[in-house]
Amino acid sequence: MFKEFLCSVFFLILAHVPLIANSQESVRLGIPVTEEDLLEFDLIAPPDGSGFPPGGGTAQEGKQIYDVNCAVCHGAGGEGTSGNTVIVGGDMQSEGPPLRTVGSYWPYASTLFDFIRRAMPATAPKSLTNEQVYQVTAYVLFMNGIVEEGTQINGDTIREIEMPNANGFIDRSHIQ
Amino acid sequence: MSDEKLGKVAGNGLISRRHLLKVGASGAGLALSAGALGADQGLSFQIPTWSRQPGPGATAYGARSPFADDLQRLAAQPNPTYPGGGSSRSPLQHLQGTITPNSLHFERHHAGVPNIDPSQHMLVINGLVRQPLAFRYEDLLKYQMVSRIHFLECSGNSGALLRGEIGGSAQSLHGLVSCAEWTGIPLSTLLDEAGVLPEAAWVAAVGADAASMGRSIPLTKALDDVMVALYQNGEAVRPGQGYPMRLFCPGWEGNVSVKWLTQIKVTQEPAQFRDETSKYTDTLQNRSSYQFTFPMGTKSLITSPSGEMTLNQPGIYQITGIAWSGRGSIRQVEVSADGGKTWAEAAIQGHQLDRALTRFTIPWEWNGGDAILQSRATDSRGSIQPTRSDVIASRGTLSFYHNPCIQSWQVGPAGEVRNVYV
Numbered sequence: 001m002f003k004e005f006l007c008s009v010f011f012l013i014l015a016h017v018p019l020i021a022n023s024q025e026s027v028r029l030g031i032p033v034t035e036e037d038l039l040e041f042d043l044i045a046p047p048d049g050s051g052f053p054p055g056g057g058t059a060q061e062g063k064q065i066y067d068v069n070c071a072v073c074h075g076a077g078g079e080g081t082s083g084n085t086v087i088v089g090g091d092m093q094s095e096g097p098p099l100r101t102v103g104s105y106w107p108y109a110s111t112l113f114d115f116i117r118r119a120m121p122a123t124a125p126k127s128l129t130n131e132q133v134y135q136v137t138a139y140v141l142f143m144n145g146i147v148e149e150g151t152q153i154n155g156d157t158i159r160e161i162e163m164p165n166a167n168g169f170i171d172r173s174h175i176q
Numbered sequence: 177m178s179d180e181k182l183g184k185v186a187g188n189g190l191i192s193r194r195h196l197l198k199v200g201a202s203g204a205g206l207a208l209s210a211g212a213l214g215a216d217q218g219l220s221f222q223i224p225t226w227s228r229q230p231g232p233g234a235t236a237y238g239a240r241s242p243f244a245d246d247l248q249r250l251a252a253q254p255n256p257t258y259p260g261g262g263s264s265r266s267p268l269q270h271l272q273g274t275i276t277p278n279s280l281h282f283e284r285h286h287a288g289v290p291n292i293d294p295s296q297h298m299l300v301i302n303g304l305v306r307q308p309l310a311f312r313y314e315d316l317l318k319y320q321m322v323s324r325i326h327f328l329e330c331s332g333n334s335g336a337l338l339r340g341e342i343g344g345s346a347q348s349l350h351g352l353v354s355c356a357e358w359t360g361i362p363l364s365t366l367l368d369e370a371g372v373l374p375e376a377a378w379v380a381a382v383g384a385d386a387a388s389m390g391r392s393i394p395l396t397k398a399l400d401d402v403m404v405a406l407y408q409n410g411e412a413v414r415p416g417q418g419y420p421m422r423l424f425c426p427g428w429e430g431n432v433s434v435k436w437l438t439q440i441k442v443t444q445e446p447a448q449f450r451d452e453t454s455k456y457t458d459t460l461q462n463r464s465s466y467q468f469t470f471p472m473g474t475k476s477l478i479t480s481p482s483g484e485m486t487l488n489q490p491g492i493y494q495i496t497g498i499a500w501s502g503r504g505s506i507r508q509v510e511v512s513a514d515g516g517k518t519w520a521e522a523a524i525q526g527h528q529l530d531r532a533l534t535r536f537t538i539p540w541e542w543n544g545g546d547a548i549l550q551s552r553a554t555d556s557r558g559s560i561q562p563t564r565s566d567v568i569a570s571r572g573t574l575s576f577y578h579n580p581c582i583q584s585w586q587v588g589p590a591g592e593v594r595n596v597y598v
Contacts, residue, residue: 030309046447073257092463115450118388125386173468
């Protein structure tokens, strides 16, 4: 009887240990995964070229993809159909208010691939293959006079592209 | 009525914020027009019909009075090249206190509101961590949570003032700010579980909307006070605010509080997403551009009287408004009725919380003449809300994000109130 009592006291204490621990530490319910599991899930493609999928493309190949999927909003030559859809031209040093486009304003070419892959075309985001995203990226850069028509755009070459306004930004992230 | 008797404290009719406390109970000297009896004013003292029969009983989900259902957010016209994109603005001029009802909290979407089944939604933490992790919604509900009252303001709020927009109301010009009690898990708890590696300096947050909208946030902030918010004002975060979960970054431009949060990637450098390069950056007059402007400024706004309202007759009005700062609490709000020539300190009504809306109020006697009403906030760090000229002098008019400038409301001879630039 006494032994049983001791036993139940022991289990009672055991049962309470995790509760005490939980009140000070997190429950830790995250499920371990691997980066390989996330290859299609993780769409982040930063300037250092990491996160870019295999493959590549040229402006030559991208023209047709652009004409079919992009021109309806961005215009046949990237001139846009409303203020926010202009993606070609502009000059940050113009006399009047500068026209800010991919060519005149965007500091990194990687952003173009990253954004097209995650968010474009606006009516059907993520409907292009990685290959097609490379091709359209190349075509938009070509229309802006930043790469040649036959330049191969891929995870290695994209980080070498110097955008015209690359040095135009002042990082204020230290002000918190 | 003499200025002294009314306790005038600044030009053009501002009355001491303490004055009403002294005379308010009796109303001495403050009645709009004396002498009229209730019956002459059209008041009826018959027992009304709703006092003669029982009304409907309790309901499963509440609704507002049909007499008060005209209060709406103001949404922009849909844009065919931007499906689901755009914003809706809170009706600030009709709200009181400091908490925004969830149905009226402002919205800003980049590809519409996704209809997320929480059992199919995951929050992934990967990148520079010891162990990448995936969290189920049902599991996140088991974590210890914190609750904090904070404002949320879109970086583009009040941008119309830098463009010199004519007219407008508190809602149309400034309605991209709201305030709520947010409840969720400190992001640091989840980052600790994954184990942040020493070389990490940033995190990239990504939403599960059709734009998979992403923003980069310095790790110092992510480990400080950022939360994964699951509840807003006590109920599950609504779809328009990121259901089933959103990031919440107190005091910072709204866009970094990524909705429908599905990924946190720990990195060494910012990801340079579209919405932190092409958008939400501010070009200066010399054509260089500010990037990563995170905390919102020290700011205030008179919500009543405000643009598109009309004052019916000269007399006493209670000026009221909201103030907030992205870097602290509100220490003081001053009000001017003469376009900034003289100022009087307003009374703070209720809470004065860190990075939350703070309500201020001050009585004012409109004499029927010209008046320009302004408010000016000072935060707990001593930072003072700038004038529009200050903002333009420091960065020009090529950008419209992150504008904290003083709003001027002009009261015209017929009592009409409108947005002006002084």
